[in-house]
Amino acid sequence: MxxxxxxxxxRSVSSEIVLMEWSPKMDLIALANKNGEVLLQRLTWQKQPIWVLSPCVDDDAKSVTALAWRPDGKVLAVGYSSGKVVLCSVEGAGVIHSSNFRHGVRSMKWSSTSLCEKEEEEDEETAPQEDKHGGIFPDASDLYLPKLPPLSKHSSLKDQDDEGLEDLMQLKDQIGLNLLVVCFDNGLLYILAFGIAPIAEVNLKSQEKTADCGAVLGAVVTPRLYSLLVVMEASKDKPERKEVVLVKLSSVLLASRSREIAKYAKKYAKISALMEYLEGTLKAITEAKEDILLEIEAKLTKYAEQKGTEGTVGDEFLDLLVWGKASLELQTFLLQELTAKGLKKLGHSVESSYSSIQKLILKQVHRVGKTLLFELSELYGMARWYDKFGILGLSPEAIQDAMSSVGSFLLKSNELLQVIENSLKNFKAFFRWLFVQMMRMMEEPVIPAVSKMYQKDINFVADFLEENFSQDFSETKSGFTLEHVGQYFKKEDLSHPFTGSSNPWLDFLEAHPEVKSSMFIFPNHREKSLLQLHDALIETVSEVLIKTGHMCGQSVIVKDVYPLYKSVETPESLSSKYQQFMVQHIPSDGxxxxxxxxxxxxxxxxxxxxxxxxxxxxxxxxxxxxxxxxxxxxxxxxxxxxxxxxxxxxxxxxxxxxxxxxxxxxxxxxxxxxxxxxxxxxxxxxxxxxxxxxxxxxxxxxxxxxxxxxxxxxxxxxxxxxxxxxxxxxxxxxxxxxxxxxxxxxxxxxxxxxxxxxxxxxxxxxxxxxxxxxxxxxxxxxxxxxxxxxx
Known part of the structure; x- marks a missing residue:
């Protein structure tokens, strides 16, 4: 009736709407328009949306092709034609996680899985009271690891409170397991645990029954994870008339290890958040680094090339140090090019910059490195348990390589701290002496406490001049090495590797190669910069995390193929207003x-x-x-x-x-x-x-x-x-x-x-x-x- x-x-909208999706738990609707924006509106529909997610300006293809809500309605997944999938929190338009795939997203389906209720009850009974928030395989690392301080305003994770990295990805309250299935145009589909961890990469083209397949139109995973039902295009002799089929896949490995997958996915989320935190910290350090010393080096190089007197610049500074007299050219350079005011400002800038870098390394780089090392150590222990986690594709050898990369990165950050400490000591002494000499040249009064120098101070300045003022002027070197810190933030080998004082431990390792090659000794890459080791760390950690997707994806096999219909593609059917719909739904009984x-x-x-x-x-x-x-x-x-x-x-x-x-x-x-x-x-x-x-x-x-x-x-x-x-x-x-x-x-x-x-x-x-x-x-x-x- x-x-x-x-x-x-x-209501009217300013741009044409292409996708709509209601939240399963709240009175919210997500709208994607033709401009690539995603808007969140309430049922009451105020004039202004709750928030607007701007288009992906970094991608060539900006259109939104899929929307999916997490079953609890707190996170929205947005898929783009460029292959990017971002997760947005309902509380704000900030992206809490993003994944980049090789092909355009066709559709997405986010569903919860039903783990054995009896086993869940047993876990709750046996788990400690403070660990119950972790659900299956409770993780108590947050109880022992120090909290990481919030990143600076320049970081991509800005304005986050100190609630732990797992909460940054909205996983702290997740009990059980939910899966986001992402379908692509080339016969690929990914299964992402909690929308973050890629636990299975299924390539339907690699299987005999679906070798000629085309785009995956949609897929749904059954609650018990034993099967996946996929609707996809099957390419035949006539490309203009494509056959659409229903494919049933068996995923026994995923079903038998669903509890382990939930544990691994949360560990994956933590490690991913730590890597993002580390990247944001390095970005903040790079922005804190001042390039003013490079300008001074350029001025000294120009002066050395144009001066008419014999001898090097270092010799002239040594004469000024020993005899207190400078040539007319050097006086002109100091008073007109550098100036006393500029030298004083330079000293404050260098000290402020180096102090900021020291604080970021001590408070953030060291903490996140140690936390990352702890999480990888736990993952290494999980991988050694082959029947539970190793069968998912976790490789102890790959995890050990990642741990070694973390250790090498921490060693390099400690080396950078020593370089900064030595540079600050050198610059303070050199700038104080040079400032006094410039004030005397201008016949200005100098405070006795500042002008007073002992023999050891003179020796220190002399060693500084000998070490940093050289005759080597080539295409790659300026002849002056005032800047020792900036070389650590370039993706190239160090131009002036740190020598430092003799370290008995390093001498011992050089004398005993069998100890140096142990898996418990982190390698020290003397010639590498900090950013080079960071790139190596990203590579080794990524190698650890992607193996699980490949291994579990290979265990998913095609069981049956049911032809559905033959579609005729026309220019009109490919327009933005037309999407040949296919919807799948699993009732609560499963x-x-x-x-x-x-x-x-x-x-x-x-x-x-x-x-x-x-x-x-x-x-x-x-x-x-x-x-x-x-x-x-x-x-x-x-x-x-x-x-x-x-x-x-x-x-x-x-x-x-x-x-x-x-x-x-x-x-x-x-x-x-x-x-x-x-x-x-x-x-x-x-x-x-x-x-x-x-x-x-x-x-x-x-x-x-x-x-x-x-x-x-x-x-x-x-x-x-x-x-x-x-x-x-x-x-x-x-x-x-x-x-x-x-x-x-x-x-x-x-x-x-x-x-x-x-x-x-x-x-x-x-x-x-x-x-x-x-x-x-x-x-x-x-x-x-x-x-x-x-x-």
Missing amino acids: QQAFRQLEE NLVYTVFIDSKPPVDSLYFMKHSLTQSPNLQLVRLQFGVLGSSLNQSTVSQSSVNRCQKHRVLDAAFYDDTTLSILLQEADDTVQDSVLCQLPICSLDDKTSSLPTNSQGTVLTESQDILTVDAGELVSHYHRLENLRALKFAVSGSRKVSSVLFLNGRRIRLFDMDTEEEEDPSTMDSSMNLTQSESDISQNITTESIDI
Whole structure:
């Protein structure tokens, strides 16, 4: 019967909307527009969205191709045609994690998995009270490791509170396991645990049954992880007429190790957050580094090349140190090029810059390095447990290499601290002496405490001049080495490796190669810069983290292939307004998978509903749905004549699962004069006796062209419908948990929101009849009372 779905809002948007997705838990809807922006709006739909995620300006292809909500509704995944997937927190538009893939994202599906409830209860009983927030395989590292300080305002992780790195990726409250399945255009799909950790990379082209496959249109993983159902294109002889198939994949390894995958994924998230934190810290250090010493070196080089007197610049400074006299050229250079004021400012800048770098290394680089080393050590222990974690692809050797890279990086950061300490000591003494000499040249008074120098100070300045003022002027060297710190932040070998004082430990290692080659001794790369070792660290850690995806992906194998339909690609079908929809839904019991699809560009005459049983045989049932007059004759008799639907035939625009029991369908009246859209609710149970079973081995037969498929007029099975007058619709989005729907106009710039749980309104004519009847009964009662009094 026609139901008065209550209209809530009707709003216009500035840019054409291409995707809509309701949050499963909150009254929020995510909208992606043609400009590549993602907007978050509330059901009440204020004029300004809650937040706007700007387009990916770094990518050539900026369009948003997929949206998916995490099951708890706290994180939104956004997929781009460039292959980038970003996770955004509902509380703000900041990106909490991003993944870059090689190919454009076609679709995404985020679903939760059901681990064994009995095992979960046992974990809760045996786990310590303070560790219960960790769920399966509780992680107590946060109880022992020091908290990392927040990064500076220049970091990509700015404005984060001190709640731990796991919370930065919104995983602290995640119990159990949820999976984000990302589908691509080239037969690839990735399964990301918690939307972050790539636990399986499935290449369907590498398997015999799907070797000629094309784009993956959509995929869903069953709650127990034993199967994946994928709808994809199968490339045939005629590329303009592509066959679309349903592929069933077996994923026994994922199902048998779901608890271990949850533990590994959280460890992956922590290590990834630590790597981002380290990268942000290095960025802050680079910005804190001053290049003013390089300018001084350039001025000294220019002076050395142009001066007319004999001898080197170092000799002239030594004469000034010993005899207190300088040549006329040197005086002119010091007083006009450097100037006393500039030298004083230079000293403050160098000291401030070096002090900032020291603080960042001591407070952040060392802490994050030690924390990263701890997390990798735990991962190494997990990898040694082969039956649980090693079988997932964790390699102890690769993790050991990553730990060695972390150790080498920490050693280089300690070396940098020594270089900074020595440089500060040298510059303070040299600048103080040179400042006093320049003040004397200008005949300005000097404070005795500043001008006073001892013999050891003179020797120190002399050693500094001899070490940093040389005669070597080449294309790669300026002849002056005032700047020793900046070379550590270049992706090239050190031009002046640190010598330092003799270290007995390093001498011992050189004398005992068997000890130096031990896995417990971190290698010291004397010639490498800090950024070079950071790049090596990124490479080794990435090698550790990607192996799991390859190993688990190889364990996923194709079991069955069911041809669905043949599609014809036209320029119109490839437009942004048209997306050949295919939706899959798993009810709460997890034993069935519902699939709805169409075989041509909407609006279409038929909609296909398929039911795939995971436990029974025959396991595949299909029915073709057409829509004539909506609602049964009995239902229509209860509705006033003015609201009875006038159209005898409808065409399908879009479909989505409202909940486990209801299918929502967006129709268009197939009438030459009136083409309003109609929003329908179809109970899934009404199709139980309408589906026809299909053989399990149906290869070679396109289902939609088969004569054995039962065709049903689903118009009379519709439980509720509502005509959307004066609305030409393009697509819609529904949410059974929030009891709402949003219908997008054909132009893509206007949206109408409906409350789907409104009680049916009484018809005015019926209300008038009821009022008349009540009035008549009142008159009769009054007459009877009057007659009784008379008697």
